[in-house]
Amino acid sequence: MSPRLAKFLEHYGIVLVVIAMMLVLAAIRPEIFLTAQNLTNILKQNASLALLALGMFVVIVTAGIDLSVGSIMGLSMVSLAIASKAGVPWPLVLLIGPAIGIAVGWVNGIGLTVLRLPHPFIMTLGTLNVARGLTFLISNGAPVSGLQPEVRYVGQAYYDLGFLAPPAGIPASLILVAICAVGLWFFLERTDMGRHIFAIGGNPQAARVSGINVDRTLVVVYIISGFFAGLSGLLLAGRTDSGFPNAGIGIELDAIAAVIIGGASFFGGRGNVLGVLAGVLIMGILRNGLNINNVSAFWQQILIGLVIIVAVYIDVLRRRAAVRT
Amino acid sequence: MAPLLEAKGIAKYFGAITALHDVNFHVDHGEVLGVVGDNGAGKSTLMKILSGLFVPSEGELVFDGLPVKFSSPKDARKLGIEMVYQDFALAGNMPIYENIYLGREPGRKFGPLTVVDHSKSRQMAADHLDRLHIHVKSVDQNTEDLSGGQRQAVAIARATAFQARLVIMDEPTAALAIKEVGKVLDLIKGLREHGVAVIIISHRMDDIFYCCDRVMALYQGTNFAESPLAETNRNEVIGWIMGHKGNTDSLAHDRLS
Numbered sequence: 001m002s003p004r005l006a007k008f009l010e011h012y013g014i015v016l017v018v019i020a021m022m023l024v025l026a027a028i029r030p031e032i033f034l035t036a037q038n039l040t041n042i043l044k045q046n047a048s049l050a051l052l053a054l055g056m057f058v059v060i061v062t063a064g065i066d067l068s069v070g071s072i073m074g075l076s077m078v079s080l081a082i083a084s085k086a087g088v089p090w091p092l093v094l095l096i097g098p099a100i101g102i103a104v105g106w107v108n109g110i111g112l113t114v115l116r117l118p119h120p121f122i123m124t125l126g127t128l129n130v131a132r133g134l135t136f137l138i139s140n141g142a143p144v145s146g147l148q149p150e151v152r153y154v155g156q157a158y159y160d161l162g163f164l165a166p167p168a169g170i171p172a173s174l175i176l177v178a179i180c181a182v183g184l185w186f187f188l189e190r191t192d193m194g195r196h197i198f199a200i201g202g203n204p205q206a207a208r209v210s211g212i213n214v215d216r217t218l219v220v221v222y223i224i225s226g227f228f229a230g231l232s233g234l235l236l237a238g239r240t241d242s243g244f245p246n247a248g249i250g251i252e253l254d255a256i257a258a259v260i261i262g263g264a265s266f267f268g269g270r271g272n273v274l275g276v277l278a279g280v281l282i283m284g285i286l287r288n289g290l291n292i293n294n295v296s297a298f299w300q301q302i303l304i305g306l307v308i309i310v311a312v313y314i315d316v317l318r319r320r321a322a323v324r325t
Numbered sequence: 326m327a328p329l330l331e332a333k334g335i336a337k338y339f340g341a342i343t344a345l346h347d348v349n350f351h352v353d354h355g356e357v358l359g360v361v362g363d364n365g366a367g368k369s370t371l372m373k374i375l376s377g378l379f380v381p382s383e384g385e386l387v388f389d390g391l392p393v394k395f396s397s398p399k400d401a402r403k404l405g406i407e408m409v410y411q412d413f414a415l416a417g418n419m420p421i422y423e424n425i426y427l428g429r430e431p432g433r434k435f436g437p438l439t440v441v442d443h444s445k446s447r448q449m450a451a452d453h454l455d456r457l458h459i460h461v462k463s464v465d466q467n468t469e470d471l472s473g474g475q476r477q478a479v480a481i482a483r484a485t486a487f488q489a490r491l492v493i494m495d496e497p498t499a500a501l502a503i504k505e506v507g508k509v510l511d512l513i514k515g516l517r518e519h520g521v522a523v524i525i526i527s528h529r530m531d532d533i534f535y536c537c538d539r540v541m542a543l544y545q546g547t548n549f550a551e552s553p554l555a556e557t558n559r560n561e562v563i564g565w566i567m568g569h570k571g572n573t574d575s576l577a578h579d580r581l582s
Contacts, residue, residue, distance in 0.1 A: 202416035210428035
């Protein structure tokens with residue numbers, strides 16, 4: 001294999017997997033899979049996971065992990081739902097999710113760098129529980145529904161472009177995800193801090209002796225993850241017209257899975273934004289494909305587990321081959 | 326002319342432990358100084374003080390005639406003092422050019438962020454490597470794909486990317502294959518021709534005698550002896566490391582008497 005082709009496959013091979021999956025499903029169930037409505041659904045249902053995965057990706061690049069994103073999502077969702085019902089002006093309500101995410105992310109970063117807790121697993125396991133507990137506390141464990149239309153907009157709206165029959169169309173949430181992904185790509189690839197994040201993932205000592213403020217950069221990394229989690233709470237609240245205290249339980253594991261399937265290394269320093277989006281789509285399309293073929297949800301979980309293992313194993317094989325040459 | 330860097334009465338205590346006491350030495354402009362000493366003699370501690378990683382407990386550093394105090398490696402770097410680490414301290418997942426300019430990326434500043442000019446950075450790296458006569462396939466290669474000698478060369482290129490005046494090298498050949506040692510030592514000699522002073526810490530007499538102008542030995546936390554290279558020999562220097570002066574061939578450590 002030519003080195004160019006190898007490099008292309010390393011960066012974009014995962015996108016080919018997404019296309020292959022779509023072709024298979026299109027061949028098996030064209031009458032359902034290929035409808036505009038089904039495709040719209042896939043995008044809408046996976047938009048909040050996509051945001052969580054983008055944030056998780058930045059953390060995983062530094063060889064860290066953020067277990068708190070599901071709880072941040074739940075806390076954001078319930079808080080903004082309560083605020084919306086209480087009549088807080090909607091522009092302020094829109095800010096609540098991201099603000100909560102930034103705050104919890106900052107706490108995670110401080111725990112890691114100032115308290116020097118031994119691994120981000122510990123700190124974010126703590127905030128996972130604290131944020132979830134707060135969510136139940138402020139909601140009394142009950143869902144809050146009935147949000148202002150402006151608050152719902154980004155999670156619920158779609159554009160039919162004049163020819164798609166409702167409820168099909170380009171979801172507003174897709175546009176938000178696209179903006180976030182492009183913004184994150186630019187930040188990671190084109191700014192000094194983005195490059196420093198990759199350097200920290202590759203060799204923290206190299207980053208330190210190059211004059212990079214590693215602690216400050218790590219705090220920013222966890223703030224970014226929290227921010228995206230808060231934003232995903234806003235999307236989910238809009239889509240479901242509610243704040244649901246159980247929302248996002250366990251979803252941090254889906255986000256981690258999507259990032260890993262998308263080719264990022266758990267040991268840090270490797271991966272790209274496009275791969276992360278592909279990882280989200282692979283999980284989303286797999287679920288959708290199994291659904292429309294009436295495969296039980298229990299089997300879905302088994303399959304996703306296997307996909308994670310196979311995806312990482314392929315990565316291991318590829319790296320082994322690269323070392324040999 | 327005043328020496329480039331002068332250390333006067335440097336001491337460093339870690340609690341009750343005295344790592345260094347009353348260290349006095351200097352490095353001249355464009356000079357290659359070899360620093361030898363046994364494990365625990367204080368070489369690393371002294372270099373960490375010179376590069377700003379440690380603050381000395383006593384004594385002062387004079388750089389280019391002016392007393393200086395470093396509170397971080399950044400301060401030392403501003404004056405042109407750079408450190409090359411034994412393990413190279415490169416980010417293996419990143420290309421050569423990004424490693425060279427890591428933390429000092431060329432580009433446009435927007436508030437707290439710099440938008441990196443990757444093509445300028447590539448070009449600067451290629452030019453800089455050319456100047457040092459370092460040959461790589463492409464500046465886009467990740468450093469993890471390089472040999473030990475090439476990695477060391479990239480680490481040296483990073484240290485000299487911005488008008489370095491003194492480069493401190495910790496065991497520059499310890500992690501290299503034998504066939505690459507010569508290239509790296511020639512590179513160090515080349516730095517002298519660019520007017521850069523170099524301090525080499527090494528256990529290998531071959532390295533010291535190949536590229537240094539002067540050699541200094543540390544023994545039990547202080548400077549024990551020093552000499553221009555032309556006026557000493559291996560056995561004498563080995564004797565210094567072990568705390569003897571006036572070693573002759575008959576006392577050499579590797580001879581049976």
